[in-house]
Amino acid sequence: MTGRKLSILPEILAYPNWRHRVHLGNGLYTMGYNTIENDWEFYGMPEEVKGKSVLDLGANDGYYSFKAEEKGASEVTAMDIYWGDGSTMLGGWPLEGITLLKTYLKSKVVIRPSSVYNIEELQQQWDIVLCNDLLSWLDDIPRALDAMSSVCLEKLIIHDTFSTSEIDADIQVRKIGIATLHRMQVEYLLNELRKRGFRNITVKQVFSFRHYAWQHENFLPAFSSVSVEIRDSPIEGKVIKTAEVNNTWVLQHLGEFVYLRGLGWAKRSDLHIQERKTSFWMRQLKKCIPDWVMALKYSKSDLESNSKELVITAIR
Numbered sequence: 001m002t003g004r005k006l007s008i009l010p011e012i013l014a015y016p017n018w019r020h021r022v023h024l025g026n027g028l029y030t031m032g033y034n035t036i037e038n039d040w041e042f043y044g045m046p047e048e049v050k051g052k053s054v055l056d057l058g059a060n061d062g063y064y065s066f067k068a069e070e071k072g073a074s075e076v077t078a079m080d081i082y083w084g085d086g087s088t089m090l091g092g093w094p095l096e097g098i099t100l101l102k103t104y105l106k107s108k109v110v111i112r113p114s115s116v117y118n119i120e121e122l123q124q125q126w127d128i129v130l131c132n133d134l135l136s137w138l139d140d141i142p143r144a145l146d147a148m149s150s151v152c153l154e155k156l157i158i159h160d161t162f163s164t165s166e167i168d169a170d171i172q173v174r175k176i177g178i179a180t181l182h183r184m185q186v187e188y189l190l191n192e193l194r195k196r197g198f199r200n201i202t203v204k205q206v207f208s209f210r211h212y213a214w215q216h217e218n219f220l221p222a223f224s225s226v227s228v229e230i231r232d233s234p235i236e237g238k239v240i241k242t243a244e245v246n247n248t249w250v251l252q253h254l255g256e257f258v259y260l261r262g263l264g265w266a267k268r269s270d271l272h273i274q275e276r277k278t279s280f281w282m283r284q285l286k287k288c289i290p291d292w293v294m295a296l297k298y299s300k301s302d303l304e305s306n307s308k309e310l311v312i313t314a315i316r
């Protein structure tokens with residue numbers, strides 16, 4: 001790793017709001033919890049991004065933006081409401097994560113703090129527009145579709161969760177925990193896309209296991225019988241609190257420390273880290289079976305019933 005990279009590594013390791021696992025080299029990752037290898041291909045993101053301009057809406061920590069750049073996009077813009085603290089999907093996301101990664105990866109991705117509703121103000125258009133896991137969170141889907149269609153020259157890719165209940169309204173509002181989600185009927189969205197000039201539309205079903213059971217296989221659970229010290233960083237970090245650790249996922253190992261999901265860094269020697277009984281077989285299976293077949297096994301574990309996850313590719 002170069003000197004500049006090393007100098008911001010402690011900040012990357014101290015940042016608590018990672019969503020994705022981005023490889024930093026030498027077996028080290030950002031401490032996110034979305035883990036599928038090659039998830040660009042898995043979720044049907046476009047193969048032919050080489051030489052194209054790409055807009056990534058709701059880019060969050062920039063995972064898909066950096067992937068698009070890596071795959072040869074000529075120019076990538078990452079847009080999100082980068083002004084909140086990351087505590088809710090609608091309150092905005094910190095700018096810090098994507099900015100740290102941009103520096104670390106020596107990326108040219110342009111970061112634009114803005115709401116999807118206001119993209120037209122940028123007076124720019126992009127060949128490919130990515131809209132991953134964003135529409136469901138929005139309370140004005142038609143307005144968002146207007147905005148994203150108007151800046152899309154070629155291809156709009158929408159990856160989201162849709163309603164499977166035929167008696168539902170076109171857009172159904174569901175409360176799940178503290179989140180308010182908007183579940184569309186797929187036919188409704190297809191019509192809305194046709195109305196906005198998209199002629200060639202394909203729909204691919206994918207499986208929404210990534211936040212749930214699949215991840216359990218990737219992260220070992222940690223326990224402690226007494227409160228343990230939690231630090232903000234594994235490199236000369238300060239103790240920020242003490243906490244009970246009960247079935248908390250270990251997202252990263254680094255030297256004598258481990259990163260505990262939602263808590264921070266703790267000394268490995270203070271914890272009991274359990275092997276998962278299925279891990280060995282799961283690892284063997286994963287070696288020989290493609291992700292999408294493995295996903296079938298996990299699709300039943302979705303938190304929501306009456307819903308399915310789709311990737312919709314709409315071409316002008």
Ligand SMILES: C[S@@+](CC[C@H](N)C(=O)[O-])C[C@H]1O[C@@H](n2cnc3c(N)ncnc32)[C@H](O)[C@@H]1O
Binds near residue numbers: 061080093137
């Ligand atoms: C579930 S995350 C999806 C992140 C990423 N696209 C992915 O697939 O992993 C939803 C993201 O949408 C962002 N978001 C919510 N409302 C938005 C809006 N009005 N305009 C732009 N982004 C928004 C949130 O800040 C959050 O980063």
